Structures are given as structure tokens and as C-alpha cells.
Amino acid sequence: MRIASLLPAATEIVGALGLADDLVAVTFECDRPEAIRATRPVVVDTALPAGLTPAEIDATVRERAAQGLPQYSLDREALRDAAPDLVLTQDLCRVCALPASTVAEALDALDLDATVLAVDPHTLDEVLDAVASVARAADSPAAGEALVAELQERLRAVDEAVKDRPRPRVLALEWVDPPFLPGHWVPAMVRRAGGEPLAGIDGGRSVATTWDEVRAHAPDVALVAPCGFGLDDAIAQADAVRAELPGVPLVAIDSASYVVRAGPRLVDGIEALAAALHPDAVPAPPPGRITALG
Structure with missing residues (x-):
């Protein structure tokens, strides 16, 4: 399966599932698996100028949002050339990544027949559910089950270590x-x-x-x-x-x-x-x- 990840978290999930070889497109922020940006087309970039202070970033984001301007840019031609079967995106935060609606519009315009999965967890439990969802969408449900079980076991170990402590x-x-x-x-x-x-x-x-x-x-x-x-x-x-x-x-x-x-x-x-x-x-x-x- 050819996977385009337009969300750093999704890229990381794909890598953790052992499916990095299936990635055909990523974003400018994707850094896990390591060196992934050097080996895959980058199809999403930021629309914000570099070198801003936290206050300037906040002001710029608010100004662009008020004007209806996007916080990210999508390279449609590069996405078309990647020809993905599965596109991973989000609708959780327009400041954090490209929204799914923009991706769907681009796929329609490019006449690409790809499945779009929005990875939109709001809670820690939903993050684990998202890992399983990505695995199922990528036809690797067993890998998702194994990864979620490992993460849950690590969480239980922390729970045990800190219980009954101030x-x-x-x-x-x-x-x-x-x-x-x-x-x-x-x-x-x-x-x-x-x-x-x-x-x-x-x-x-x-x-x-x-x-x-x-x-x-x-x-x-x-x-x-x-x-x-x-x-x-x-x-x-x-x-x-x-x-x-x-x-x-x-x-x-x-x-x-x-x-x-x-x-x-x-x-x-x-x-x-x-x-x-x-x-x-x-x-x-x-x-x-x-x-x-x-």
C-alpha cells in the first residue's frame, strides 16, 4: 500500500508499525522514522515565516486565521505524483497540520482515488485507538494490536511505579x-x-x-x-x-x-x-x- 502521511504523528505511527517502506509522501515536520524527509517527497510545508518568537507566531497565526488564510501549503503536484492509496491527515487542529477537508478537495481536483483517514484523537485512549485505526487502514491490523499492547503495558508499569505516592x-x-x-x-x-x-x-x-x-x-x-x-x-x-x-x-x-x-x-x-x-x-x-x- 502506498501511504501519504500529511501529519507528523501519523508518519510516526506508520514507522512504529513497521510500515515505513510504504510511505510515499510526508510533511516538512516528519522526523520519525529518522531521515524520512530525505528519502520521501515533502508535500506539506508551513505558510509561516521562519525565525518568529512565540509572541510573533501567536500573532501571525491569529492574523492568518482571521483572514481565512491557511497555516500550511500543500504541493498538489507532488501529491499527485506520489499516487497514494491511503492518505493520513487530521481535523483536530488547523494550526497543527493540514485539515482533512483541504486534502479531500485536492484529491478530487487531482482525480486521485485514495482513501482518506483523519487521525483525530482527543484523549490518550483515543491516541491508542488511532494507532489501531491506522494499522487497519494500512491492512496491518495485527501490527497495530501488538503495538497498542506494548504501549499499554508500559503505561501500566508507570501506573504501578507512581501509585500511592504524593x-x-x-x-x-x-x-x-x-x-x-x-x-x-x-x-x-x-x-x-x-x-x-x-x-x-x-x-x-x-x-x-x-x-x-x-x-x-x-x-x-x-x-x-x-x-x-x-x-x-x-x-x-x-x-x-x-x-x-x-x-x-x-x-x-x-x-x-x-x-x-x-x-x-x-x-x-x-x-x-x-x-x-x-x-x-x-x-x-x-x-x-x-x-x-x-
Whole structure:
């Protein structure tokens, strides 16, 4: 089967299922499996200019949305040349990836007869369901069942390690300028890692807030997890959080890989966060995932 993945999380799922050889098109953000962008046509790119600060990104996204402009561009000719049988996309967040409606319109215009699967989980359980759904759509249901079983077993191991332990009050921030409170699966990640999530919306959208409201929650720990950014950028952006939350311990995480991408590495993120919150109960993760900043 020829698979075009227009969503980094879906590309990662395909790779984790052992189906990377079936990928015929990816996005500019796809980095798992490693080096996939170097070997496959990139058919989705960002419409945002490079080098913007978090505040500038927020302003640009809002301006483009108000004008009805897309946040991403689709290379229709490259997609046509890829001739996919299955196209993986999403409708969860127009800021995060190309919407399924745009893809469907493009396929119609290009006269491509491909199945379109929208990967739209809102909760952690739905992320696991999405893994199975992609596997079924790719005619590999057994691989999906095996991968989901492995991920569930790892989650159970974390549950066992942190049960009956004090649960710090964790305020996760998905953006720092302006501050955004988390939604979707992030509160569940904090909970499974042995923390008590503050102000997040299980299964809902992340929402903008103010620093006064952030401080009012009186967190024991602040998790700096800026959407789409890696660990180095999260550490750098933690300075702004430290200035607003003096005295509150901070933890920075590679959010792009382990928090906002709805794929198998969410379990890596839970394991990493559990180790940061309960270092005497959970083994430390590999370097580059998470850092306790004090």
C-alpha cells in the first residue's frame, strides 16, 4: 500500500508499525522514522515565516486565521505524483497540520482515488485507538494490536511505579507568550505520570490565559511544554515562565516529540515526566527528553 502521511504523528505511527517502506509522501515536520524527509517527497510545508518568537507566531497565526488564510501549503503536484492509496491527515487542529477537508478537495481536483483517514484523537485512549485505526487502514491490523499492547503495558508499569505516592500539583503550559493551558491528552499525561494536573481540559482544546490566572493556581511544579518546540527551546522559554512564577520548580520537556504529537512517543513523554516528578521511583529517561530546571 502506498501511504501519504500529511501529519507528523501519523508518519510516526506508520514507522512504529513497521510500515515505513510504504510511505510515499510526508510533511516538512516528519522526523520519525529518522531521515524520512530525505528519502520521501515533502508535500506539506508551513505558510509561516521562519525565525518568529512565540509572541510573533501567536500573532501571525491569529492574523492568518482571521483572514481565512491557511497555516500550511500543500504541493498538489507532488501529491499527485506520489499516487497514494491511503492518505493520513487530521481535523483536530488547523494550526497543527493540514485539515482533512483541504486534502479531500485536492484529491478530487487531482482525480486521485485514495482513501482518506483523519487521525483525530482527543484523549490518550483515543491516541491508542488511532494507532489501531491506522494499522487497519494500512491492512496491518495485527501490527497495530501488538503495538497498542506494548504501549499499554508500559503505561501500566508507570501506573504501578507512581501509585500511592504524593502527587504534585502540575501546571502544564503549552505556550508561554501568551500563556496557554493544555487540553486534549496532556492532563491525562500528567495524571498518568503521577501528578495532579491543574487547569487543563481533558479532551478539550488548549486555551489562552493570563499570568495572573496562572499564578492563582499555585502549582507545585510548572511543566514548560511549548507546542512544536524541542527541549532546547523549551529550556530557553522557561526563562519567561520563571520570571512570572518565581520560586516554582520548572520542568522543560521536548514537547514537539513527546507531548503534542499524538503518536507512540506520548508514552515516552509520560515515562519522562514520571521520572521528573518521582525520580526515586521511575528510571531516568534517555538524555534530550526532559530537564528539571529547579
